[in-house]
Amino acid sequence: HLPSMRTPTAMIVGLVLCPCGLLLTLTGTLAPNWRQVSHIPDQSIDLILEQGIWDMCQEQQSTHNRLCGQTDELGYFEQVPVWVAQRLMPTSLVLNLLGLVVAALGVRCWQKEPRHQLAGVAGLVLFLSGLLSLTPASWYTHELWALPAPAGSTLVVGYSLVLSYLGSCLEILGGLALTLSFHRCCKER
DSSP states (O other): OOOOOSOOHHHHHHHHHHHHHHHHHHHHHHSSOSEEEESOTTSOTTEEEEEOSSOEEEEETTTOOEEESOOOTTOGGGSHHHHHHHHHHHHHHHHHHHHHHHHHHHHTTTOSSOOHHHHHHHHHHHHHHHHHHHHHHHHHHHHTTTSOOOTTOEEEEOHHHHHHHHHHHHHHHHHHHHHTHHHHHHHHO
16 A cells, blocks of 8 residues: 555644754743732832743833842852752753754655654653653642742742743643554564
């Protein structure tokens, strides 16, 4: 029988979800808003402190004046969940890029037939990438209220943490979709 020229649906799903996950994880990694601190005693009522894994910014809500590079007086950046996130998030991004290159070679790369085994390996790499970014996001969320903050202030989850979660989940799902390519390898043997 003639080889099918169609790319399997699972591969397409993986190639759509993983780059989306990469963009969300990249934004979550770089943007300084894993946690927002508001209602800080002895400060203006509309002052919000945004804490990321690399930087801290404060913004006056009324004027939208924003100052980044705030000094870390409470040792926030020395906390283990922040330190781990600073290492695992970039590692996850590099692994995701590597996985996408391998996926591009496996899924089609100008061949008549996809290379199922290569696409499956890419899926495993992308799945691991998702786990590497989900771990610090989950740990940080678990420790969110225990991390140092001015006494009496209000703490809430920031958008960077939410984006990191979403990106991680898309990478995991996309990676799993690509690992389904191994099924085809087993069927051919």
